[in-house]
Amino acid sequence: WRSCGPFRITESAGVFLMEIAGRYRDRKVGILTGGLSAEREISRRSAAAVYGALERRGYEVELVEGDRSVAAGLSSSGVEVVFNALHGRYGEDGCVQGLLEVLRIPYTGSGVQASSLAMDKWLTKKVIESAGIPTPAADLLAAHDRPDRSYPMVLKPRSEGSSNGVGIAHGPEELPAVLAGARAFPGDVLAEDFIAGREVTVAVLEGKPLAAMEVIALGDEFHSWEVKYTAGREEFILPAPLGERYEEAMAVAAATHEAVQASVYSRVDLRIDEAGNPFVLECNTLPGLHELGWFPRMAAFAGIEFDDLIEGLLDRADLGVVETVREEGK
Missing domain, CATH: 3.30.470.20 (ATP-grasp fold, B domain)
Structure with a gap:
């Protein structure tokens, strides 16, 4: 969990007011775009929308490719705060968040732990079940496992987004094709009850x-x-x-x-x-x-209008990991 400063939203008669302080208005903003996941196309669309909103508000903004040269790109561009518009693997699963923590560049969205957890559909299910939150029953399938649930069942990759690899098998005759679609992406597969x-x-x-x-x-x-x-x-x-x-x-x-x-x-x-x-x-x-x-x-x-939403999210960019040093003799 990350505390992102003295900001708040308030509600009045069903309308929410998002406090905006312009916390980074005098800083150069890097917008992470593209990335290394199957959702890179969608990331570019999100990044373009964010870029437009911040440019309209007078921010100095630069798009930074979220590929394997992202660390060099962040350093060479001189950005001082990051708006993370990546989606999927590397950008949404704690990887980029960890890099930004090491580089000490504040960023939008959740921190390393929450990002990693939420991207993992199986671990998310276990956590929310333990909190008493209802979720469809499911099994985790390793590489050669076959599902043993009633039909219809939903099959989905463990760690993908944007419905990549998701399908519904209504009977055993549909199972091979739907399971192959889910296995087209790396990692385990969830077989989940269809609600x-x-x-x-x-x-x-x-x-x-x-x-x-x-x-x-x-x-x-x-x-x-x-x-x-x-x-x-x-x-x-x-x-x-x-x-x-x-x-x-x-x-x-x-x-x-x-x-x-x-x-x-x-x-x-x-x-x-x-x-x-x-x-x-x-x-x-x-x-x-x-x-x-x-x-x-x-x-x-x-x-909450779009430009207010984007500036408000940028206001809340922060870091979540604090460097510690052990003092001798203690």
Whole structure:
């Protein structure tokens, strides 16, 4: 967990006010873009949106490639604070966060521990289960394991985002192809119970749930990569029509954010079963900030305009690891 200064958001009549101090307005801002994951294309879209917002606010900004030369790029560019717009492996899993801690460059988003935990869907599931938060039952499959769960089941890579490798097997005849799709990415695979119902996502900012939004995939049964990143392939209902269970979904998302020790902001994705019960699928510690991103849409609904959101997130950039020295004789 990282404490990011004396900032806060307040709520009045359902509208959230995000305090903005311009903490880094006189510093050069580096925006990490691209990266080394299968989500590099989406990262570039988020980075472009962030760049535009900060440029409109008068910041000196530079895009920095999040590839294997990122340390050299950060040093040569002279950036003094980083807005992390990377997604997926290396950028969202604690790797870049650890590098920035060593370089002593403040950065946006969660720290090393929360980033690493939340990117690992299996460990996230274990942590939130231990906190009493409902999540679909699942098994972890190593390289040659076969799933032993009832159909339909969801198969997904352990540590990927943006629905990469995710599929639903409705019966044994579909299992080989769906399992092969999940195994196309490195690491273990989760075989998870499919929760029939609706998909809802919740934006959480500084521990406060801003809004719950139902997301409906058009032309597919779930939010595949193609659905998420193609304009017109999704329908959004804000606020999610959950009736008296709305606040429960918001509370479950906030509890998940806290359980994984996320810092500043996250997006928690849920399935709502036919009885209205919420089940947590995952916690995204660097949700998309691009033109189709779900988090900015919910923030706007809660009264936080995009440029305010981006500057406010930059205000909260910080470091989380403190160097220690052992004094002799103690």
